[in-house]
Amino acid sequence: MHDILSNATFFGVMVSILSYELGLFIKKKTQSPICNPLLISIIVTIGVLLLLHIDYKSYNAGAQYLSYLLTPATVCLAIPLYEQLSLLVRNVKAILIGIIAGVLASIGSVFGLCLLFGLGHEYYVTLLPKSITTAIGMGVSEELGGIVTITVSVIIITGVIGNIIAETVCKLFRITDPVAKGIAIGSASHAIGTARALEMGEVEGAMSSLAIAVAGLITVAASSIFANLI
Template sequence: MKDLISNSIYFGFLISIIGYEIGLLLKKKFKKAFFNPLLVSIIFIISFLLIFQIDYESYYNGAKYLSYLLTPATVCLSIPLYQQLTLLKNNYKAILGGIFSGVLTSLTSILILSKMFALTQEQYITLLPKSITTAIGIGVSEELGGIVTLTVATIILTGILGNILAETICKIFRIQEPVAKGVAIGTSSHAIGTAKAMEIGEIEGAMSSLAIAVAGLITVVAASIYANFI
């Protein structure tokens, strides 16, 4: 049975879809932010691989085909932005200022915490792209000499936390302006957070989609500068 599963090119693909569907069902039933479909699917897949003692390579042979959809899925986020183009033109200064300050806050906080916990430069660089989309973050980590696999893990974790906590944080700090919500969510938690922004509203989703691209571009430049601070 184990050999059959391990050798199947469809195994990784199917187990990923099943895990995500379980997450969707749990979230729909319990209506709790903790039951994030991506988080549930990660826990499900890891548990499945450990129980049946299946190595990661066997899983990834099929799951890698899902990764090919990451870039076109990210590009599709431009559609809601196009629909809110007038709003973008009227607020572009505030939007760009918010994204820029969000990126600098993220990088500066990583710098401060890395110094506090005496991280090595490699570990520090690994964390720098945590708030941008995986497609860009991998390139930044590779170029600067970080640990790419850990970078991917931190990007996913950041996105999941943003997805789970976005609404709560907005309520705590009384952020009610849709544009501000979208910019904050997209800048801090990339595509996974943007999924939550789209659930909140069309404007939030559009601004979050914009923030993903702009924050990614700013981080590419700023991370190369911050990399020299440790």
């Protein structure tokens, strides 16, 4: 059975999709932000691989096909942004300032925590792109000499946490403007957070989609400047 599953072409795809469907079911039943479908699917997938003694390479041989859908899925985020184009034009200055502030807050927090915990340059540049989408973050980390595998993990963790606490943070700090919500979520927790923003409203989702792209570009430029601080 182990050999059959390990060599099955679409075993990774099947496990990933079923795990995520289970996560969606649990989220629907509990209505709890902690029960994030992506987080649940990660835990379940790891559990299945450990239980069946299947290594990551065998799993990824099939799961990699899901990665091909990332680009078109990201492009689709342009649709809600296009529908809110007039709102974007009216608030363009505030939006740009908000995204820049989000990027600086992300980089500044990494810089401060690395100094606090005595982390060296390699780990510092590994964590710098934590709040941007994986495709861009991997390139930034590799270019700066970071550990790409850790960067990917940190980006996913950042997104999941952002997805879970986004609405709570907005309520806690009394952020009610949908544009502000979307920019904050997209700048802090990229595409995974944007999934939550889309659930909150069309404007929130559109602004969060915009923040993903702009924050990614700004982070690429800013990281090269801030990389040598540690």
